[in-house]
Amino acid sequence: MFLRVARHTNNLEKIETFYVNILGFERLGGFQNHDNYNGVFIGKSGLDWHFEFTESNDNVNHHPDEDDIIALYPTTVLEYNNLLENISRNNISIITSKNPYWNQNGKMFLDPDGYRIVISPLRAKNIIAKNQSSKSNKSMNILLETERLILREILPTDEMAIYRLDSNPNVHRFLGNNPITTMEESRKYIDHIRNQYTQNGIGRFAVVLKETNEMIGWSGIKFITEPENNHVNFYEIGYRFIEEHWGKGYAYESAKAWLDYGFNEMKIQKMYASANKENVGSIKILKKIGMQQVSEFDWNGIPCYWFELENK
Template sequence: MEFHIETERIILRQILPTDIDGMFELDSDPDVHRYLGNKSFTTKKESEININDIIDQYAKFDIGRWAMIHKQTHEFMGWSGLKYYTKPMNGHVNFYDIGYRIIKRFWGHGYATESAKAALNYGFNTMNLKTIYGITHQGNIASHQVLLKIGLNYIEDFYDEDLKMKLRWYNILKS
Protein backbone atom coordinates (compact mmCIF):
# COMPACT_ATOMS: atom_id res chain seq x y z
CA MET A 1 0.00 0.00 0.00
CA GLU A 2 1.41 3.34 -1.04
CA PHE A 3 -0.25 6.19 0.73
CA HIS A 4 0.54 9.88 1.18
CA ILE A 5 -1.79 12.76 2.08
CA GLU A 6 -0.75 16.23 3.17
CA THR A 7 -2.87 18.64 5.15
CA GLU A 8 -1.86 22.11 6.27
CA ARG A 9 0.33 20.81 9.12
CA ILE A 10 0.41 17.02 8.80
CA ILE A 11 1.68 14.30 6.49
CA LEU A 12 -0.33 11.08 6.64
CA ARG A 13 1.45 8.00 5.35
CA GLN A 14 1.52 4.27 5.97
CA ILE A 15 2.99 3.15 9.28
CA LEU A 16 6.44 1.58 8.84
CA PRO A 17 8.67 -0.62 11.00
CA THR A 18 10.93 2.43 11.41
CA ASP A 19 8.12 4.16 13.35
CA ILE A 20 8.77 1.89 16.34
CA ASP A 21 10.21 4.61 18.60
CA GLY A 22 7.27 6.93 17.99
CA MET A 23 4.75 4.13 18.37
CA PHE A 24 6.36 3.11 21.65
CA GLU A 25 6.30 6.71 22.93
CA LEU A 26 2.62 6.86 22.02
CA ASP A 27 1.50 3.54 23.46
CA SER A 28 3.70 3.47 26.56
CA ASP A 29 1.90 6.52 27.99
CA PRO A 30 -0.86 5.52 30.45
CA ASP A 31 -2.67 8.83 29.77
CA VAL A 32 -2.94 7.93 26.08
CA HIS A 33 -4.45 4.56 27.04
CA ARG A 34 -6.81 5.96 29.66
CA TYR A 35 -9.97 5.34 27.61
CA LEU A 36 -8.85 2.37 25.53
CA GLY A 37 -9.65 -0.49 27.86
CA ASN A 38 -6.13 -1.87 27.75
CA LYS A 39 -2.79 -1.24 29.43
CA SER A 40 -0.04 0.92 28.04
CA PHE A 41 2.91 -0.86 26.44
CA THR A 42 5.99 -1.71 28.47
CA THR A 43 8.24 -3.03 25.69
CA LYS A 44 9.10 -2.08 22.14
CA LYS A 45 8.24 -5.64 21.16
CA GLU A 46 4.58 -4.76 21.81
CA SER A 47 4.95 -1.78 19.45
CA GLU A 48 6.57 -4.00 16.84
CA ILE A 49 3.63 -6.43 17.05
CA ASN A 50 1.18 -3.52 16.74
CA ILE A 51 3.02 -2.15 13.68
CA ASN A 52 2.99 -5.59 12.05
CA ASP A 53 -0.75 -5.91 12.73
CA ILE A 54 -1.35 -2.57 10.99
CA ILE A 55 0.83 -3.59 8.04
CA ASP A 56 -1.23 -6.81 7.82
CA GLN A 57 -4.40 -4.68 7.69
CA TYR A 58 -2.95 -2.78 4.72
CA ALA A 59 -2.35 -6.07 2.92
CA LYS A 60 -5.75 -7.60 3.74
CA PHE A 61 -8.04 -4.58 3.41
CA ASP A 62 -5.99 -1.95 1.54
CA ILE A 63 -6.59 0.37 4.48
CA GLY A 64 -5.40 0.82 8.05
CA ARG A 65 -4.34 3.55 10.45
CA TRP A 66 -1.77 5.99 9.06
CA ALA A 67 1.25 7.60 10.66
CA MET A 68 0.79 11.29 11.48
CA ILE A 69 3.99 13.19 10.76
CA HIS A 70 4.49 16.85 11.68
CA LYS A 71 5.06 18.65 8.39
CA GLN A 72 7.66 21.11 9.70
CA THR A 73 9.62 19.00 12.18
CA HIS A 74 9.00 15.55 10.60
CA GLU A 75 8.24 14.16 14.09
CA PHE A 76 6.00 11.14 14.50
CA MET A 77 2.88 12.49 16.27
CA GLY A 78 0.70 9.39 16.40
CA TRP A 79 -1.71 7.76 14.01
CA SER A 80 -5.02 8.55 12.39
CA GLY A 81 -7.26 7.19 9.70
CA LEU A 82 -9.65 4.43 8.82
CA LYS A 83 -9.73 0.84 9.98
CA TYR A 84 -11.86 -1.98 8.62
CA TYR A 85 -13.58 -3.89 11.44
CA THR A 86 -14.49 -7.51 10.75
CA LYS A 87 -15.54 -8.32 14.32
CA PRO A 88 -19.09 -7.50 15.43
CA MET A 89 -19.56 -4.34 17.45
CA ASN A 90 -22.85 -2.76 18.49
CA GLY A 91 -24.78 -4.87 16.00
CA HIS A 92 -22.49 -4.02 13.08
CA VAL A 93 -19.87 -6.08 11.28
CA ASN A 94 -17.56 -5.32 8.34
CA PHE A 95 -17.53 -1.55 8.76
CA TYR A 96 -15.04 1.32 8.54
CA ASP A 97 -14.14 3.19 11.71
CA ILE A 98 -12.36 6.53 11.92
CA GLY A 99 -9.83 6.86 14.72
CA TYR A 100 -6.78 8.71 15.95
CA ARG A 101 -4.24 8.40 18.73
CA ILE A 102 -1.78 11.19 19.43
CA ILE A 103 1.35 11.51 21.55
CA LYS A 104 0.47 13.64 24.57
CA ARG A 105 2.87 16.51 23.78
CA PHE A 106 0.84 17.10 20.59
CA TRP A 107 -2.56 17.20 22.33
CA GLY A 108 -4.67 20.35 22.21
CA HIS A 109 -3.49 21.68 18.84
CA GLY A 110 -6.25 20.37 16.56
CA TYR A 111 -4.18 17.62 14.95
CA ALA A 112 -6.81 14.94 15.57
CA THR A 113 -9.46 17.06 13.87
CA GLU A 114 -7.19 17.97 10.95
CA SER A 115 -6.12 14.39 10.30
CA ALA A 116 -9.62 12.96 10.79
CA LYS A 117 -11.06 15.39 8.23
CA ALA A 118 -8.47 14.15 5.73
CA ALA A 119 -9.39 10.54 6.55
CA LEU A 120 -13.10 11.21 5.99
CA ASN A 121 -12.32 12.86 2.67
CA TYR A 122 -10.22 9.86 1.64
CA GLY A 123 -12.91 7.40 2.73
CA PHE A 124 -15.72 9.14 0.89
CA ASN A 125 -13.92 10.43 -2.21
CA THR A 126 -11.19 7.86 -2.85
CA MET A 127 -12.70 4.68 -1.38
CA ASN A 128 -16.27 5.72 -2.24
CA LEU A 129 -17.58 4.58 1.16
CA LYS A 130 -21.22 5.26 1.95
CA THR A 131 -20.91 5.29 5.76
CA ILE A 132 -18.05 5.79 8.20
CA TYR A 133 -18.44 5.03 11.90
CA GLY A 134 -16.77 6.38 15.00
CA ILE A 135 -16.43 4.80 18.43
CA THR A 136 -15.21 6.38 21.64
CA HIS A 137 -15.30 5.71 25.37
CA GLN A 138 -18.18 7.54 27.06
CA GLY A 139 -15.74 9.50 29.21
CA ASN A 140 -13.45 10.61 26.40
CA ILE A 141 -14.85 14.11 25.93
CA ALA A 142 -11.99 15.27 23.68
CA SER A 143 -12.57 12.44 21.21
CA HIS A 144 -16.34 13.00 21.38
CA GLN A 145 -15.80 16.65 20.43
CA VAL A 146 -13.49 15.75 17.52
CA LEU A 147 -16.03 13.32 16.06
CA LEU A 148 -18.80 15.91 16.27
CA LYS A 149 -16.55 18.64 14.87
CA ILE A 150 -15.74 16.61 11.76
CA GLY A 151 -19.42 15.95 11.12
CA LEU A 152 -20.18 12.57 12.66
CA ASN A 153 -23.54 12.15 14.34
CA TYR A 154 -23.82 10.75 17.84
CA ILE A 155 -26.12 7.72 17.62
CA GLU A 156 -26.14 6.01 21.00
CA ASP A 157 -24.23 4.73 24.00
CA PHE A 158 -23.68 0.98 24.25
CA TYR A 159 -21.83 -1.54 26.37
CA ASP A 160 -19.17 -3.62 24.61
CA GLU A 161 -18.92 -7.09 26.13
CA ASP A 162 -15.45 -7.80 24.69
CA LEU A 163 -13.91 -4.58 26.01
CA LYS A 164 -16.08 -4.51 29.15
CA MET A 165 -16.71 -0.80 28.78
CA LYS A 166 -19.34 1.78 27.90
CA LEU A 167 -18.78 3.29 24.48
CA ARG A 168 -20.39 5.84 22.19
CA TRP A 169 -21.39 5.09 18.62
CA TYR A 170 -21.32 7.66 15.79
CA ASN A 171 -21.71 7.66 12.05
CA ILE A 172 -21.60 9.89 9.02
CA LEU A 173 -23.15 9.20 5.64
CA LYS A 174 -21.64 10.31 2.36
CA SER A 175 -23.46 13.43 1.26
Protein backbone atom coordinates (compact mmCIF):
# COMPACT_ATOMS: atom_id res chain seq x y z
CA MET A 1 0.00 0.00 0.00
CA PHE A 2 1.17 3.52 -0.83
CA LEU A 3 0.28 6.43 1.47
CA ARG A 4 -0.36 10.00 0.34
CA VAL A 5 -1.29 12.72 2.87
CA ALA A 6 -2.97 15.59 1.01
CA ARG A 7 -3.66 19.10 2.22
CA HIS A 8 -4.91 22.29 0.57
CA THR A 9 -3.03 25.54 1.33
CA ASN A 10 -3.18 29.26 0.61
CA ASN A 11 0.56 29.57 0.07
CA LEU A 12 2.04 26.69 -1.86
CA GLU A 13 5.44 28.35 -2.30
CA LYS A 14 5.88 29.00 1.42
CA ILE A 15 4.84 25.44 2.29
CA GLU A 16 7.29 23.97 -0.22
CA THR A 17 10.12 26.12 1.10
CA PHE A 18 9.35 25.12 4.67
CA TYR A 19 9.19 21.36 4.08
CA VAL A 20 12.11 21.20 1.64
CA ASN A 21 14.60 23.85 2.76
CA ILE A 22 13.99 23.73 6.50
CA LEU A 23 12.80 20.19 7.24
CA GLY A 24 14.96 18.56 4.57
CA PHE A 25 12.35 16.75 2.49
CA GLU A 26 12.61 16.48 -1.29
CA ARG A 27 10.36 17.87 -4.01
CA LEU A 28 9.33 14.66 -5.72
CA GLY A 29 7.20 16.27 -8.40
CA GLY A 30 4.32 18.65 -9.06
CA PHE A 31 1.61 19.79 -11.43
CA GLN A 32 0.13 23.02 -12.75
CA ASN A 33 -3.48 23.93 -13.56
CA HIS A 34 -4.89 20.46 -13.03
CA ASP A 35 -8.61 21.35 -12.99
CA ASN A 36 -7.58 24.72 -11.55
CA TYR A 37 -5.30 23.15 -8.95
CA ASN A 38 -1.52 23.52 -8.63
CA GLY A 39 0.36 21.08 -6.43
CA VAL A 40 3.63 19.58 -5.25
CA PHE A 41 4.62 16.15 -3.95
CA ILE A 42 7.06 16.30 -1.05
CA GLY A 43 8.75 13.40 0.71
CA LYS A 44 11.85 11.22 0.49
CA SER A 45 12.95 9.28 -2.59
CA GLY A 46 12.37 5.55 -2.38
CA LEU A 47 9.76 5.65 0.38
CA ASP A 48 6.16 4.48 0.00
CA TRP A 49 4.56 7.69 1.30
CA HIS A 50 4.63 11.42 0.62
CA PHE A 51 2.80 14.68 1.22
CA GLU A 52 0.72 16.37 -1.46
CA PHE A 53 0.09 20.10 -1.06
CA THR A 54 -2.31 21.86 -3.41
CA GLU A 55 -3.39 25.43 -4.10
CA SER A 56 -6.40 26.82 -6.00
CA ASN A 57 -8.50 29.97 -6.22
CA ASP A 58 -10.52 28.86 -3.21
CA ASN A 59 -9.44 30.35 0.12
CA VAL A 60 -8.49 27.82 2.80
CA ASN A 61 -9.49 28.34 6.42
CA HIS A 62 -7.54 25.85 8.53
CA HIS A 63 -8.67 24.98 12.05
CA PRO A 64 -6.12 22.43 13.27
CA ASP A 65 -6.70 20.97 16.72
CA GLU A 66 -3.90 21.15 19.31
CA ASP A 67 -3.57 17.37 19.11
CA ASP A 68 -3.35 17.28 15.29
CA ILE A 69 0.35 16.55 14.91
CA ILE A 70 2.85 15.42 12.31
CA ALA A 71 5.59 13.53 14.19
CA LEU A 72 8.99 13.25 12.50
CA TYR A 73 11.66 10.85 13.77
CA PRO A 74 15.22 11.57 12.53
CA THR A 75 17.30 8.42 12.31
CA THR A 76 20.54 9.89 13.71
CA VAL A 77 21.43 12.30 16.49
CA LEU A 78 23.27 14.48 13.99
CA GLU A 79 20.18 14.71 11.76
CA TYR A 80 18.06 15.63 14.78
CA ASN A 81 20.49 18.37 15.88
CA ASN A 82 20.79 19.78 12.35
CA LEU A 83 17.01 20.02 12.09
CA LEU A 84 16.87 21.94 15.38
CA GLU A 85 19.58 24.23 14.07
CA ASN A 86 17.59 24.89 10.86
CA ILE A 87 14.50 25.70 12.90
CA SER A 88 16.41 28.11 15.12
CA ARG A 89 18.23 29.76 12.21
CA ASN A 90 14.89 30.46 10.51
CA ASN A 91 13.45 32.03 13.69
CA ILE A 92 10.81 29.36 14.15
CA SER A 93 9.62 29.26 17.74
CA ILE A 94 9.44 26.08 19.79
CA ILE A 95 6.00 25.83 21.42
CA THR A 96 4.54 23.85 24.32
CA SER A 97 2.48 20.80 23.44
CA LYS A 98 -0.93 20.18 25.00
CA ASN A 99 0.15 16.55 25.31
CA PRO A 100 3.02 16.40 27.87
CA TYR A 101 4.48 13.38 26.09
CA TRP A 102 5.76 15.53 23.24
CA ASN A 103 7.29 18.10 25.59
CA GLN A 104 9.31 15.28 27.11
CA ASN A 105 10.18 13.52 23.87
CA GLY A 106 10.63 16.16 21.20
CA LYS A 107 10.36 19.75 20.03
CA MET A 108 7.07 21.16 18.71
CA PHE A 109 6.59 24.05 16.27
CA LEU A 110 4.11 25.23 13.63
CA ASP A 111 4.29 24.95 9.85
CA PRO A 112 3.14 27.95 7.72
CA ASP A 113 -0.47 26.69 7.79
CA GLY A 114 -0.49 26.51 11.59
CA TYR A 115 -0.29 22.73 11.86
CA ARG A 116 1.80 21.33 14.70
CA ILE A 117 4.95 19.36 13.92
CA VAL A 118 7.10 17.45 16.38
CA ILE A 119 10.69 16.40 15.82
CA SER A 120 11.47 13.54 18.17
CA PRO A 121 14.89 11.95 18.86
CA LEU A 122 13.41 8.68 20.13
CA ARG A 123 14.57 6.70 17.09
CA ALA A 124 17.80 8.60 16.50
CA LYS A 125 20.85 6.38 16.59
CA ASN A 126 24.33 7.48 17.61
CA ILE A 127 26.35 6.33 14.63
CA ILE A 128 29.67 7.89 15.65
CA ALA A 129 32.50 6.10 17.35
CA LYS A 130 32.89 6.51 21.11
CA ASN A 131 34.64 9.77 22.02
CA GLN A 132 35.33 10.59 18.38
CA SER A 133 34.33 13.62 16.33
CA SER A 134 31.76 13.37 13.53
CA LYS A 135 32.13 15.39 10.34
CA SER A 136 29.15 17.30 8.99
CA ASN A 137 28.62 20.01 6.44
CA LYS A 138 27.05 22.24 9.09
CA SER A 139 27.62 23.76 12.50
CA MET A 140 30.62 22.76 14.64
CA ASN A 141 31.39 19.40 13.00
CA ILE A 142 31.97 17.94 16.46
CA LEU A 143 29.77 15.42 18.21
CA LEU A 144 31.07 13.21 21.02
CA GLU A 145 29.49 10.16 22.58
CA THR A 146 30.20 8.44 25.89
CA GLU A 147 28.47 5.52 27.55
CA ARG A 148 25.58 7.63 28.85
CA LEU A 149 25.97 11.02 27.19
CA ILE A 150 25.90 12.91 23.90
CA LEU A 151 28.06 16.04 23.79
CA ARG A 152 26.82 18.42 21.12
CA GLU A 153 27.02 22.12 20.44
CA ILE A 154 24.74 24.41 22.40
CA LEU A 155 21.85 25.68 20.27
CA PRO A 156 19.52 28.67 20.66
CA THR A 157 16.74 26.17 21.38
CA ASP A 158 18.58 25.22 24.59
CA GLU A 159 17.60 28.50 26.24
CA MET A 160 15.25 26.89 28.78
CA ALA A 161 17.85 24.34 29.86
CA ILE A 162 20.47 27.08 30.25
CA TYR A 163 17.99 29.10 32.30
CA ARG A 164 17.32 26.10 34.59
CA LEU A 165 21.03 25.66 35.00
CA ASP A 166 22.23 29.20 35.58
CA SER A 167 19.25 30.65 37.48
CA ASN A 168 19.91 28.25 40.39
CA PRO A 169 21.88 30.01 43.18
CA ASN A 170 23.30 26.64 44.29
CA VAL A 171 24.95 26.20 40.89
CA HIS A 172 26.64 29.60 41.29
CA ARG A 173 27.74 29.09 44.89
CA PHE A 174 31.39 28.72 43.88
CA LEU A 175 31.18 30.98 40.82
CA GLY A 176 30.71 34.37 42.46
CA ASN A 177 27.04 34.00 43.46
CA ASN A 178 25.69 35.71 40.34
CA PRO A 179 22.89 33.55 38.86
CA ILE A 180 20.88 34.79 35.90
CA THR A 181 17.32 35.97 36.45
CA THR A 182 15.78 36.28 32.98
CA MET A 183 15.43 34.27 29.77
CA GLU A 184 17.08 37.14 27.93
CA GLU A 185 20.26 36.52 29.93
CA SER A 186 20.03 32.86 28.95
CA ARG A 187 19.82 33.81 25.26
CA LYS A 188 22.77 36.20 25.56
CA TYR A 189 24.81 33.48 27.24
CA ILE A 190 24.09 31.08 24.38
CA ASP A 191 25.01 33.78 21.84
CA HIS A 192 28.30 34.28 23.67
CA ILE A 193 29.10 30.57 23.54
CA ARG A 194 28.21 30.30 19.86
CA ASN A 195 30.42 33.30 19.09
CA GLN A 196 33.28 31.35 20.67
CA TYR A 197 32.56 28.48 18.27
CA THR A 198 33.00 30.89 15.35
CA GLN A 199 36.02 32.73 16.71
CA ASN A 200 37.93 29.86 18.31
CA GLY A 201 36.59 26.68 16.72
CA ILE A 202 35.68 25.25 20.13
CA GLY A 203 33.70 26.09 23.26
CA ARG A 204 31.35 24.69 25.88
CA PHE A 205 29.03 21.94 24.58
CA ALA A 206 25.65 20.74 25.74
CA VAL A 207 25.63 17.50 27.72
CA VAL A 208 22.60 15.44 26.70
CA LEU A 209 21.49 12.35 28.61
CA LYS A 210 20.97 9.52 26.12
CA GLU A 211 18.22 7.90 28.16
CA THR A 212 15.92 10.94 28.06
CA ASN A 213 17.52 13.24 25.45
CA GLU A 214 17.49 15.94 28.14
CA MET A 215 20.17 18.63 28.23
CA ILE A 216 21.52 18.30 31.78
CA GLY A 217 24.33 20.87 31.65
CA TRP A 218 27.40 21.77 29.68
CA SER A 219 30.98 20.57 29.43
CA GLY A 220 33.84 21.29 27.09
CA ILE A 221 37.02 23.07 26.12
CA LYS A 222 37.17 26.86 26.07
CA PHE A 223 39.93 28.95 24.52
CA ILE A 224 40.70 31.67 27.08
CA THR A 225 41.84 34.95 25.52
CA GLU A 226 41.81 37.11 28.67
CA PRO A 227 44.61 36.99 31.28
CA GLU A 228 44.03 34.50 34.10
CA ASN A 229 46.66 33.54 36.66
CA ASN A 230 49.36 35.08 34.43
CA HIS A 231 48.26 32.96 31.47
CA VAL A 232 46.55 34.04 28.24
CA ASN A 233 45.46 32.25 25.03
CA PHE A 234 45.16 28.78 26.53
CA TYR A 235 42.70 25.88 26.50
CA GLU A 236 40.65 25.29 29.64
CA ILE A 237 38.41 22.34 30.45
CA GLY A 238 35.22 22.97 32.40
CA TYR A 239 31.71 21.73 33.19
CA ARG A 240 28.46 22.82 34.84
CA PHE A 241 25.37 20.73 35.55
CA ILE A 242 21.74 21.17 36.61
CA GLU A 243 21.57 20.43 40.33
CA GLU A 244 19.34 17.34 40.11
CA HIS A 245 22.06 15.65 38.04
CA TRP A 246 24.89 16.21 40.49
CA GLY A 247 26.66 13.24 42.02
CA LYS A 248 25.99 10.81 39.18
CA GLY A 249 29.39 10.90 37.49
CA TYR A 250 28.30 12.93 34.46
CA ALA A 251 30.88 15.68 35.02
CA TYR A 252 33.73 13.16 35.12
CA GLU A 253 32.37 11.21 32.13
CA SER A 254 32.06 14.32 29.96
CA ALA A 255 35.28 15.97 31.13
CA LYS A 256 37.28 12.80 30.44
CA ALA A 257 35.81 12.65 26.92
CA TRP A 258 36.80 16.27 26.28
CA LEU A 259 40.28 15.80 27.68
CA ASP A 260 40.81 12.83 25.34
CA TYR A 261 39.42 14.82 22.42
CA GLY A 262 41.60 17.84 23.19
CA PHE A 263 44.77 15.79 23.37
CA ASN A 264 44.10 13.25 20.61
CA GLU A 265 42.13 15.26 18.03
CA MET A 266 43.00 18.91 18.69
CA LYS A 267 46.61 18.07 19.63
CA ILE A 268 46.55 20.53 22.53
CA GLN A 269 49.95 20.52 24.22
CA LYS A 270 48.76 21.50 27.68
CA MET A 271 45.28 21.60 29.22
CA TYR A 272 44.38 23.95 32.04
CA ALA A 273 41.57 24.19 34.59
CA SER A 274 40.69 26.01 37.79
CA ALA A 275 38.33 25.54 40.72
CA ASN A 276 37.21 27.46 43.78
CA LYS A 277 39.25 26.17 46.74
CA GLU A 278 35.99 25.33 48.54
CA ASN A 279 34.51 23.38 45.61
CA VAL A 280 35.56 19.95 46.79
CA GLY A 281 33.47 18.13 44.17
CA SER A 282 34.99 19.92 41.20
CA ILE A 283 38.52 19.54 42.56
CA LYS A 284 37.94 15.80 42.93
CA ILE A 285 36.74 15.52 39.31
CA LEU A 286 39.71 17.43 37.91
CA LYS A 287 42.14 15.25 39.81
CA LYS A 288 40.29 12.11 38.72
CA ILE A 289 40.72 12.92 35.01
CA GLY A 290 44.43 13.47 35.66
CA MET A 291 44.75 17.24 36.05
CA GLN A 292 47.59 18.28 38.36
CA GLN A 293 47.11 20.98 40.99
CA VAL A 294 50.13 23.28 40.60
CA SER A 295 49.31 26.61 42.24
CA GLU A 296 46.79 28.92 43.88
CA PHE A 297 45.51 32.26 42.59
CA ASP A 298 42.79 34.85 43.08
CA TRP A 299 39.97 35.08 40.52
CA ASN A 300 37.73 38.12 41.01
CA GLY A 301 38.24 37.92 44.75
CA ILE A 302 37.72 34.13 44.89
CA PRO A 303 40.63 31.92 46.07
CA CYS A 304 41.15 29.19 43.45
CA TYR A 305 43.37 26.23 42.67
CA TRP A 306 45.13 26.10 39.29
CA PHE A 307 45.44 22.81 37.40
CA GLU A 308 47.56 21.78 34.42
CA LEU A 309 48.20 18.62 32.41
CA GLU A 310 50.69 18.12 29.58
CA ASN A 311 49.88 16.03 26.53
CA LYS A 312 52.51 13.31 26.57
